[in-house]
Amino acid sequence: MSGTELPVVTVDVPRNGASDDEHEQELLRKVAAQDREAFQQLYHLYYRRLIRFLMRLTRRREVAEEIINDTLWVVWRKAGEFRGGSLVSTWILGIAYRRGLKTLRRERVAENAPPDAGETEIVDEAQPARERADLLEQALAQLAVEQRMALELAYYLGYSVEEIAQIMSCPANTVKTRMYYARQRMKALLGALDP
Amino acid sequence: MSFEEPRIGTGGVHEECWDLLPWLITGRLAAAQRAAVEAHLAQCAQCRAELAAQRVLHERMTAREAIAYSSAAPFEKLWSRIEEVDRELDPAVPDGNRDDAKHARPERRPPQPAMGRWLIAAMVVQAIGLAWLAAVILPRQPDWSYRTVSSPVPATAGAPLVRVVFTREATIEDVQQMLARRGLVIVNGPSTADVFVLTRADAGDAASDELVAQLRQEPLVRFVEPAERSP
Numbered sequence: 001m002s003g004t005e006l007p008v009v010t011v012d013v014p015r016n017g018a019s020d021d022e023h024e025q026e027l028l029r030k031v032a033a034q035d036r037e038a039f040q041q042l043y044h045l046y047y048r049r050l051i052r053f054l055m056r057l058t059r060r061r062e063v064a065e066e067i068i069n070d071t072l073w074v075v076w077r078k079a080g081e082f083r084g085g086s087l088v089s090t091w092i093l094g095i096a097y098r099r100g101l102k103t104l105r106r107e108r109v110a111e112n113a114p115p116d117a118g119e120t121e122i123v124d125e126a127q128p129a130r131e132r133a134d135l136l137e138q139a140l141a142q143l144a145v146e147q148r149m150a151l152e153l154a155y156y157l158g159y160s161v162e163e164i165a166q167i168m169s170c171p172a173n174t175v176k177t178r179m180y181y182a183r184q185r186m187k188a189l190l191g192a193l194d195p
Numbered sequence: 196m197s198f199e200e201p202r203i204g205t206g207g208v209h210e211e212c213w214d215l216l217p218w219l220i221t222g223r224l225a226a227a228q229r230a231a232v233e234a235h236l237a238q239c240a241q242c243r244a245e246l247a248a249q250r251v252l253h254e255r256m257t258a259r260e261a262i263a264y265s266s267a268a269p270f271e272k273l274w275s276r277i278e279e280v281d282r283e284l285d286p287a288v289p290d291g292n293r294d295d296a297k298h299a300r301p302e303r304r305p306p307q308p309a310m311g312r313w314l315i316a317a318m319v320v321q322a323i324g325l326a327w328l329a330a331v332i333l334p335r336q337p338d339w340s341y342r343t344v345s346s347p348v349p350a351t352a353g354a355p356l357v358r359v360v361f362t363r364e365a366t367i368e369d370v371q372q373m374l375a376r377r378g379l380v381i382v383n384g385p386s387t388a389d390v391f392v393l394t395r396a397d398a399g400d401a402a403s404d405e406l407v408a409q410l411r412q413e414p415l416v417r418f419v420e421p422a423e424r425s426p
Contacts, residue, residue: 047266
Protein backbone atom coordinates (compact mmCIF):
# COMPACT_ATOMS: atom_id res chain seq x y z
CA MET A 1 0.00 0.00 0.00
CA SER A 2 1.27 3.42 -0.84
CA GLY A 3 1.64 5.77 2.05
CA THR A 4 0.03 8.56 0.10
CA GLU A 5 -3.13 6.69 -0.75
CA LEU A 6 -5.53 6.89 2.11
CA PRO A 7 -9.02 6.72 0.69
CA VAL A 8 -11.83 8.06 2.80
CA VAL A 9 -13.63 5.17 4.42
CA THR A 10 -17.37 5.32 4.58
CA VAL A 11 -18.54 3.61 7.73
CA ASP A 12 -21.82 1.81 7.31
CA VAL A 13 -22.62 1.33 10.96
CA PRO A 14 -25.57 2.58 12.98
CA ARG A 15 -23.76 5.40 14.71
CA ASN A 16 -24.91 8.89 15.42
CA GLY A 17 -24.33 11.93 13.33
CA ALA A 18 -25.34 15.40 14.47
CA SER A 19 -28.75 15.16 12.80
CA ASP A 20 -29.33 11.75 14.41
CA ASP A 21 -28.59 13.24 17.79
CA GLU A 22 -31.00 16.12 17.23
CA HIS A 23 -33.70 13.63 16.29
CA GLU A 24 -32.92 11.51 19.34
CA GLN A 25 -32.91 14.53 21.64
CA GLU A 26 -36.36 15.38 20.34
CA LEU A 27 -37.50 11.81 20.95
CA LEU A 28 -36.02 11.96 24.46
CA ARG A 29 -37.86 15.20 25.23
CA LYS A 30 -41.10 13.48 24.25
CA VAL A 31 -40.20 10.44 26.32
CA ALA A 32 -39.60 12.74 29.30
CA ALA A 33 -43.17 13.93 28.78
CA GLN A 34 -44.28 10.28 28.92
CA ASP A 35 -44.98 10.09 25.19
CA ARG A 36 -45.10 6.38 24.67
CA GLU A 37 -45.03 6.45 20.88
CA ALA A 38 -41.74 8.33 21.04
CA PHE A 39 -40.51 5.77 23.53
CA GLN A 40 -41.44 2.95 21.19
CA GLN A 41 -39.49 4.62 18.38
CA LEU A 42 -36.49 5.10 20.62
CA TYR A 43 -36.73 1.50 21.80
CA HIS A 44 -36.69 0.04 18.31
CA LEU A 45 -33.83 2.33 17.32
CA TYR A 46 -31.69 1.27 20.25
CA TYR A 47 -32.65 -2.37 20.21
CA ARG A 48 -30.93 -2.64 16.82
CA ARG A 49 -27.81 -0.90 18.13
CA LEU A 50 -27.66 -2.70 21.42
CA ILE A 51 -28.56 -6.29 20.61
CA ARG A 52 -25.30 -7.21 18.91
CA PHE A 53 -23.20 -5.07 21.23
CA LEU A 54 -24.72 -6.87 24.21
CA MET A 55 -24.67 -10.29 22.57
CA ARG A 56 -20.93 -9.81 22.27
CA LEU A 57 -20.90 -9.02 25.98
CA THR A 58 -23.12 -11.84 27.21
CA ARG A 59 -23.46 -14.21 24.24
CA ARG A 60 -27.03 -15.01 25.32
CA ARG A 61 -29.93 -13.36 23.57
CA GLU A 62 -32.33 -13.52 26.50
CA VAL A 63 -29.76 -11.91 28.78
CA ALA A 64 -28.96 -9.26 26.17
CA GLU A 65 -32.66 -8.45 25.83
CA GLU A 66 -33.02 -8.27 29.57
CA ILE A 67 -30.19 -5.73 29.68
CA ILE A 68 -31.79 -3.76 26.84
CA ASN A 69 -35.08 -3.64 28.72
CA ASP A 70 -33.35 -2.64 31.95
CA THR A 71 -31.53 0.09 30.02
CA LEU A 72 -34.62 1.45 28.30
CA TRP A 73 -36.50 1.24 31.58
CA VAL A 74 -33.93 3.64 33.02
CA VAL A 75 -34.30 5.83 29.92
CA TRP A 76 -38.08 5.93 30.40
CA ARG A 77 -37.69 6.93 34.04
CA LYS A 78 -34.74 9.30 33.68
CA ALA A 79 -35.29 10.95 30.30
CA GLY A 80 -36.17 14.21 32.00
CA GLU A 81 -32.80 14.27 33.74
CA PHE A 82 -30.80 14.20 30.49
CA ARG A 83 -29.17 17.60 30.11
CA GLY A 84 -27.46 17.18 26.76
CA GLY A 85 -23.95 16.99 28.18
CA SER A 86 -23.24 14.17 25.74
CA LEU A 87 -24.85 12.55 22.74
CA VAL A 88 -28.08 10.76 23.55
CA SER A 89 -26.50 7.60 22.20
CA THR A 90 -23.41 7.75 24.45
CA TRP A 91 -25.71 8.33 27.44
CA ILE A 92 -27.83 5.29 26.56
CA LEU A 93 -24.84 3.13 25.58
CA GLY A 94 -23.21 4.06 28.88
CA ILE A 95 -26.25 2.86 30.79
CA ALA A 96 -26.30 -0.36 28.76
CA TYR A 97 -22.58 -0.93 29.29
CA ARG A 98 -22.80 -0.50 33.06
CA ARG A 99 -25.89 -2.68 33.33
CA GLY A 100 -24.22 -5.26 31.12
CA LEU A 101 -21.15 -5.41 33.33
CA LYS A 102 -23.36 -5.65 36.41
CA THR A 103 -25.27 -8.50 34.83
CA LEU A 104 -22.03 -10.23 33.90
CA ARG A 105 -20.77 -9.99 37.44
CA ARG A 106 -24.08 -11.26 38.72
CA GLU A 107 -24.54 -14.14 36.37
CA ARG A 108 -20.92 -14.77 35.43
CA VAL A 109 -21.98 -15.15 31.84
CA ALA A 110 -19.37 -15.34 29.15
CA GLU A 111 -16.66 -13.90 31.34
CA ASN A 112 -13.17 -14.47 29.97
CA ALA A 113 -9.95 -13.82 31.72
CA PRO A 114 -7.27 -12.23 29.54
CA PRO A 115 -5.72 -15.15 27.70
CA ASP A 116 -2.21 -16.25 28.28
CA ALA A 117 0.56 -15.52 25.83
CA GLY A 118 1.15 -18.15 23.19
CA GLU A 119 -2.47 -19.12 22.82
CA THR A 120 -3.33 -21.27 19.83
CA GLU A 121 -3.94 -19.31 16.69
CA ILE A 122 -7.29 -19.76 15.00
CA VAL A 123 -6.64 -20.82 11.44
CA ASP A 124 -8.72 -18.99 8.86
CA GLU A 125 -7.99 -20.06 5.31
CA ALA A 126 -10.51 -18.55 2.94
CA GLN A 127 -13.51 -20.04 4.64
CA PRO A 128 -16.96 -19.10 3.54
CA ALA A 129 -18.39 -16.00 5.15
CA ARG A 130 -20.29 -17.89 7.86
CA GLU A 131 -17.19 -19.75 9.00
CA ARG A 132 -15.19 -16.56 9.01
CA ALA A 133 -17.86 -14.95 11.14
CA ASP A 134 -17.74 -17.88 13.54
CA LEU A 135 -13.97 -17.56 13.81
CA LEU A 136 -14.33 -13.87 14.46
CA GLU A 137 -16.81 -14.60 17.26
CA GLN A 138 -14.45 -17.17 18.77
CA ALA A 139 -11.57 -14.75 18.66
CA LEU A 140 -13.61 -11.91 20.16
CA ALA A 141 -14.76 -14.22 22.93
CA GLN A 142 -11.17 -14.68 24.01
CA LEU A 143 -10.63 -11.00 24.66
CA ALA A 144 -11.09 -9.44 28.05
CA VAL A 145 -14.56 -7.91 28.30
CA GLU A 146 -13.33 -4.30 28.28
CA GLN A 147 -11.15 -4.94 25.25
CA ARG A 148 -13.97 -6.66 23.37
CA MET A 149 -16.36 -3.83 24.13
CA ALA A 150 -13.87 -1.14 23.13
CA LEU A 151 -13.34 -2.90 19.81
CA GLU A 152 -17.08 -3.24 19.28
CA LEU A 153 -17.76 0.40 20.17
CA ALA A 154 -15.05 1.61 17.80
CA TYR A 155 -15.48 -0.71 14.85
CA TYR A 156 -19.11 -1.80 14.87
CA LEU A 157 -20.81 1.20 16.43
CA GLY A 158 -18.30 3.72 15.11
CA TYR A 159 -17.72 5.79 18.24
CA SER A 160 -14.74 8.11 18.63
CA VAL A 161 -12.12 7.75 21.38
CA GLU A 162 -13.80 10.44 23.47
CA GLU A 163 -17.27 8.95 23.05
CA ILE A 164 -16.05 5.51 24.06
CA ALA A 165 -14.38 7.07 27.09
CA GLN A 166 -17.75 8.55 28.08
CA ILE A 167 -19.57 5.27 27.56
CA MET A 168 -17.01 3.24 29.49
CA SER A 169 -16.48 5.96 32.12
CA CYS A 170 -12.71 5.88 31.70
CA PRO A 171 -9.96 8.18 30.40
CA ALA A 172 -9.33 8.40 26.64
CA ASN A 173 -5.90 6.85 27.10
CA THR A 174 -7.50 3.82 28.71
CA VAL A 175 -9.65 3.41 25.60
CA LYS A 176 -6.52 3.47 23.43
CA THR A 177 -4.83 0.96 25.72
CA ARG A 178 -7.80 -1.41 25.57
CA MET A 179 -7.90 -1.07 21.80
CA TYR A 180 -4.16 -1.66 21.57
CA TYR A 181 -4.38 -4.97 23.39
CA ALA A 182 -7.58 -5.94 21.58
CA ARG A 183 -5.91 -5.34 18.22
CA GLN A 184 -2.83 -7.31 19.21
CA ARG A 185 -4.91 -10.23 20.44
CA MET A 186 -7.15 -10.28 17.38
CA LYS A 187 -4.17 -10.30 15.06
CA ALA A 188 -2.65 -13.17 16.99
CA LEU A 189 -5.91 -15.12 17.05
CA LEU A 190 -6.93 -14.52 13.45
CA GLY A 191 -3.49 -14.73 11.94
CA ALA A 192 -1.97 -11.83 10.07
CA LEU A 193 -5.39 -10.42 9.08
CA ASP A 194 -4.30 -10.18 5.49
CA PRO A 195 -6.94 -8.98 3.07
CA MET B 196 13.75 3.63 9.17
CA SER B 197 12.61 0.73 11.29
CA PHE B 198 10.11 0.63 14.12
CA GLU B 199 9.36 -1.91 16.76
CA GLU B 200 5.65 -2.46 17.36
CA PRO B 201 4.86 0.42 19.67
CA ARG B 202 4.23 -0.05 23.33
CA ILE B 203 1.46 1.77 25.06
CA GLY B 204 2.51 4.87 26.93
CA THR B 205 5.84 5.33 25.20
CA GLY B 206 4.71 8.53 23.51
CA GLY B 207 6.00 9.82 20.22
CA VAL B 208 4.44 10.36 16.81
CA HIS B 209 4.69 6.73 15.76
CA GLU B 210 2.92 5.50 18.87
CA GLU B 211 0.23 8.14 18.63
CA CYS B 212 -0.36 7.32 15.00
CA TRP B 213 -0.50 3.61 15.76
CA ASP B 214 -3.07 4.18 18.50
CA LEU B 215 -5.31 6.29 16.26
CA LEU B 216 -5.42 4.00 13.24
CA PRO B 217 -8.80 2.43 14.13
CA TRP B 218 -10.44 5.85 14.12
CA LEU B 219 -8.80 6.81 10.85
CA ILE B 220 -10.58 3.78 9.40
CA THR B 221 -13.95 4.71 10.89
CA GLY B 222 -13.58 8.35 9.93
CA ARG B 223 -13.80 9.54 13.54
CA LEU B 224 -10.60 11.59 13.80
CA ALA B 225 -10.54 15.35 14.02
CA ALA B 226 -9.13 17.00 10.91
CA ALA B 227 -5.81 17.86 12.56
CA GLN B 228 -5.38 14.33 13.91
CA ARG B 229 -6.22 12.86 10.55
CA ALA B 230 -3.68 15.06 8.78
CA ALA B 231 -0.97 14.12 11.28
CA VAL B 232 -1.71 10.40 11.00
CA GLU B 233 -1.73 10.53 7.21
CA ALA B 234 1.55 12.40 7.16
CA HIS B 235 3.13 9.75 9.36
CA LEU B 236 1.66 6.93 7.30
CA ALA B 237 3.36 8.28 4.21
CA GLN B 238 6.74 7.49 5.74
CA CYS B 239 5.99 4.49 7.99
CA ALA B 240 5.61 1.07 6.39
CA GLN B 241 4.79 -0.57 9.69
CA CYS B 242 1.82 1.71 10.31
CA ARG B 243 0.62 1.15 6.74
CA ALA B 244 0.73 -2.60 7.31
CA GLU B 245 -1.15 -2.19 10.57
CA LEU B 246 -3.71 0.01 8.84
CA ALA B 247 -4.30 -2.68 6.22
CA ALA B 248 -4.70 -5.35 8.91
CA GLN B 249 -7.12 -3.23 10.89
CA ARG B 250 -9.17 -2.52 7.79
CA VAL B 251 -9.66 -6.25 7.38
CA LEU B 252 -10.74 -6.59 11.01
CA HIS B 253 -13.07 -3.62 10.65
CA GLU B 254 -14.67 -5.10 7.53
CA ARG B 255 -15.23 -8.40 9.27
CA MET B 256 -16.72 -6.76 12.32
CA THR B 257 -19.14 -4.66 10.30
CA ALA B 258 -20.24 -7.51 8.03
CA ARG B 259 -23.99 -7.75 7.82
CA GLU B 260 -25.54 -10.04 10.39
CA ALA B 261 -27.02 -13.26 9.12
CA ILE B 262 -29.65 -13.18 11.84
CA ALA B 263 -31.94 -10.23 12.42
CA TYR B 264 -33.71 -10.13 15.75
CA SER B 265 -37.16 -8.63 16.12
CA SER B 266 -37.59 -6.01 18.78
CA ALA B 267 -41.39 -6.31 18.92
CA ALA B 268 -41.69 -9.02 21.57
CA PRO B 269 -39.09 -7.59 23.97
CA PHE B 270 -40.70 -4.16 23.66
CA GLU B 271 -44.08 -5.61 24.59
CA LYS B 272 -42.48 -7.25 27.60
CA LEU B 273 -40.97 -3.97 28.77
CA TRP B 274 -44.18 -2.10 28.05
CA SER B 275 -46.16 -4.52 30.20
CA ARG B 276 -43.73 -3.89 33.03
CA ILE B 277 -44.07 -0.11 32.69
CA GLU B 278 -47.85 -0.27 32.60
CA GLU B 279 -47.93 -2.48 35.64
CA VAL B 280 -45.67 -0.24 37.69
CA ASP B 281 -47.51 2.87 36.47
CA ARG B 282 -50.76 1.41 37.72
CA GLU B 283 -49.21 0.62 41.06
CA LEU B 284 -47.70 4.07 41.45
CA ASP B 285 -50.86 5.80 40.25
CA PRO B 286 -54.00 3.71 40.70
CA ALA B 287 -55.99 6.37 38.84
CA VAL B 288 -54.36 5.32 35.58
CA PRO B 289 -56.74 3.03 33.71
CA ASP B 290 -55.55 -0.40 32.78
CA GLY B 291 -53.19 -0.08 29.84
CA ASN B 292 -54.60 3.22 28.75
CA ARG B 293 -54.27 6.98 29.01
CA ASP B 294 -56.84 9.61 28.29
CA ASP B 295 -55.12 11.76 25.71
CA ALA B 296 -54.27 10.62 22.21
CA LYS B 297 -50.58 11.33 22.69
CA HIS B 298 -50.34 8.52 25.17
CA ALA B 299 -52.46 6.11 23.21
CA ARG B 300 -50.53 3.11 22.06
CA PRO B 301 -50.26 2.49 18.33
CA GLU B 302 -51.84 -0.87 18.80
CA ARG B 303 -53.21 -2.84 21.65
CA ARG B 304 -50.91 -5.31 23.23
CA PRO B 305 -51.96 -8.83 22.34
CA PRO B 306 -52.10 -11.58 24.93
CA GLN B 307 -48.69 -12.81 25.95
CA PRO B 308 -48.42 -16.41 24.81
CA ALA B 309 -44.70 -15.84 24.34
CA MET B 310 -44.18 -15.57 28.07
CA GLY B 311 -42.73 -18.97 28.70
CA ARG B 312 -43.94 -21.41 31.24
CA TRP B 313 -40.59 -21.19 32.92
CA LEU B 314 -41.05 -17.51 33.53
CA ILE B 315 -44.49 -17.96 34.99
CA ALA B 316 -43.22 -20.79 37.16
CA ALA B 317 -40.27 -18.69 38.28
CA MET B 318 -42.59 -15.81 39.19
CA VAL B 319 -44.83 -18.13 41.18
CA VAL B 320 -41.87 -19.64 43.02
CA GLN B 321 -40.45 -16.20 43.69
CA ALA B 322 -43.79 -14.86 44.90
CA ILE B 323 -44.27 -17.83 47.23
CA GLY B 324 -40.74 -17.55 48.53
CA LEU B 325 -40.91 -13.85 49.12
CA ALA B 326 -44.30 -14.19 50.76
CA TRP B 327 -42.69 -16.68 53.13
CA LEU B 328 -39.90 -14.20 53.77
CA ALA B 329 -42.42 -11.51 54.50
CA ALA B 330 -44.22 -13.87 56.87
CA VAL B 331 -40.97 -14.49 58.74
CA ILE B 332 -40.05 -10.84 59.01
CA LEU B 333 -43.32 -9.02 59.32
CA PRO B 334 -44.44 -10.46 62.67
CA ARG B 335 -41.65 -8.36 64.16
CA GLN B 336 -43.53 -5.26 63.09
CA PRO B 337 -46.07 -4.59 65.82
CA ASP B 338 -48.51 -2.45 63.84
CA TRP B 339 -48.45 -4.36 60.59
CA SER B 340 -51.57 -4.56 58.54
CA TYR B 341 -52.15 -5.65 54.94
CA ARG B 342 -51.63 -3.02 52.27
CA THR B 343 -51.07 -2.96 48.55
CA VAL B 344 -48.07 -1.24 47.04
CA SER B 345 -50.28 1.51 45.70
CA SER B 346 -51.72 2.14 49.13
CA PRO B 347 -50.30 5.11 51.02
CA VAL B 348 -47.35 4.13 53.16
CA PRO B 349 -47.93 5.22 56.76
CA ALA B 350 -45.71 7.99 58.05
CA THR B 351 -44.96 6.26 61.32
CA ALA B 352 -41.29 7.07 61.47
CA GLY B 353 -38.60 9.20 59.93
CA ALA B 354 -36.92 6.26 58.24
CA PRO B 355 -36.58 6.50 54.45
CA LEU B 356 -38.76 4.41 52.16
CA VAL B 357 -37.59 2.86 48.92
CA ARG B 358 -39.19 0.73 46.24
CA VAL B 359 -37.11 -2.23 45.19
CA VAL B 360 -37.25 -4.98 42.58
CA PHE B 361 -34.93 -7.89 43.25
CA THR B 362 -33.20 -9.85 40.50
CA ARG B 363 -34.86 -13.02 39.41
CA GLU B 364 -31.86 -14.96 40.72
CA ALA B 365 -32.22 -13.58 44.23
CA THR B 366 -33.02 -16.35 46.68
CA ILE B 367 -34.94 -15.98 49.91
CA GLU B 368 -31.72 -16.43 51.83
CA ASP B 369 -29.97 -13.74 49.77
CA VAL B 370 -32.73 -11.24 50.36
CA GLN B 371 -32.99 -12.11 54.04
CA GLN B 372 -29.25 -11.71 54.57
CA MET B 373 -29.14 -8.41 52.71
CA LEU B 374 -32.07 -7.04 54.71
CA ALA B 375 -30.47 -8.12 57.98
CA ARG B 376 -27.06 -6.75 56.98
CA ARG B 377 -28.46 -3.38 56.06
CA GLY B 378 -31.00 -3.26 58.88
CA LEU B 379 -33.96 -3.10 56.53
CA VAL B 380 -37.47 -4.48 56.67
CA ILE B 381 -40.16 -4.99 54.07
CA VAL B 382 -43.16 -2.76 54.71
CA ASN B 383 -45.05 -3.55 51.54
CA GLY B 384 -45.09 -5.94 48.59
CA PRO B 385 -44.50 -7.92 46.59
CA SER B 386 -46.77 -6.29 44.07
CA THR B 387 -47.76 -8.03 40.88
CA ALA B 388 -44.66 -6.43 39.34
CA ASP B 389 -42.55 -7.82 42.22
CA VAL B 390 -42.04 -4.39 43.74
CA PHE B 391 -41.22 -4.28 47.45
CA VAL B 392 -41.23 -1.25 49.71
CA LEU B 393 -38.38 -1.29 52.22
CA THR B 394 -37.45 0.88 55.15
CA ARG B 395 -34.90 0.86 57.93
CA ALA B 396 -35.82 -1.27 60.90
CA ASP B 397 -34.72 1.49 63.24
CA ALA B 398 -36.24 4.86 62.48
CA GLY B 399 -33.51 7.26 61.53
CA ASP B 400 -33.12 10.48 59.65
CA ALA B 401 -30.98 9.13 56.80
CA ALA B 402 -32.14 10.35 53.41
CA SER B 403 -33.82 7.91 51.07
CA ASP B 404 -31.31 8.96 48.39
CA GLU B 405 -28.53 7.61 50.58
CA LEU B 406 -30.35 4.32 51.02
CA VAL B 407 -31.03 4.16 47.28
CA ALA B 408 -27.33 4.66 46.56
CA GLN B 409 -26.42 1.88 48.99
CA LEU B 410 -28.93 -0.53 47.52
CA ARG B 411 -27.76 0.17 43.97
CA GLN B 412 -24.50 -1.46 44.98
CA GLU B 413 -26.30 -4.66 45.89
CA PRO B 414 -25.98 -7.21 43.08
CA LEU B 415 -29.36 -8.75 43.88
CA VAL B 416 -31.19 -5.42 43.58
CA ARG B 417 -32.42 -4.85 40.06
CA PHE B 418 -34.17 -1.52 40.57
CA VAL B 419 -34.46 0.85 43.45
CA GLU B 420 -36.00 4.28 43.75
CA PRO B 421 -37.21 6.50 46.59
CA ALA B 422 -40.80 6.01 47.67
CA GLU B 423 -42.85 8.96 48.81
CA ARG B 424 -44.30 8.75 52.25
CA SER B 425 -47.99 9.40 52.53
CA PRO B 426 -49.01 12.37 54.68
